[in-house]
Amino acid sequence: MLPTILSTGVITLVLSGVLRLLWAGISNDFFSAWMEAWFTTWPIAFPIAYLSKPIIRKLSLSLTQSRTAKNSSLSLGQIxxxxxxxxxxxxxxxxxxxxxxxxx
Structure with missing residues (x-):
């Protein structure tokens, strides 16, 4: 759970800061608006990432296994x-x- 907390925290922190900067530019309330956006998005991003992790892991595994199975049939002579x-x-x-x- 800790890696998901940390990764979503860092990702949402950076993205909310970059998007805030692009949308509104630097102003007197930049930092407070950035932190408000970050504290709003992180509680949404964390449960989505944590709950979708098993599904994404299974999907990744199935994609890499099918790709490995296709590539493993080559012999040295064919290469x-x-x-x-x-x-x-x-x-x-x-x-x-x-x-x-x-x-x-």
Missing amino acids: TAASDDATKSNQLKVQRSTYIHKYY
Whole structure:
């Protein structure tokens, strides 16, 4: 819970300050209006972030798993062939030496 409290606090503090500055500019009541906006938005942002965290975690996990499953089917031979094809299609020549591969 503490990371969510801190992250939403920092995000809402910065955003409310930047938006207050853009909308109204610097005036005599800038700081008090900024703090009022921050104390209004933080209690809204924290529960939304805290309650949506499990859903976002599941969504992130499902997106990364499906992406990993697609990419894990490549073999070293397929990667090498794709690299050779890309080198040829871009009309590059490879100068192979013991230590360094130079592309020109």
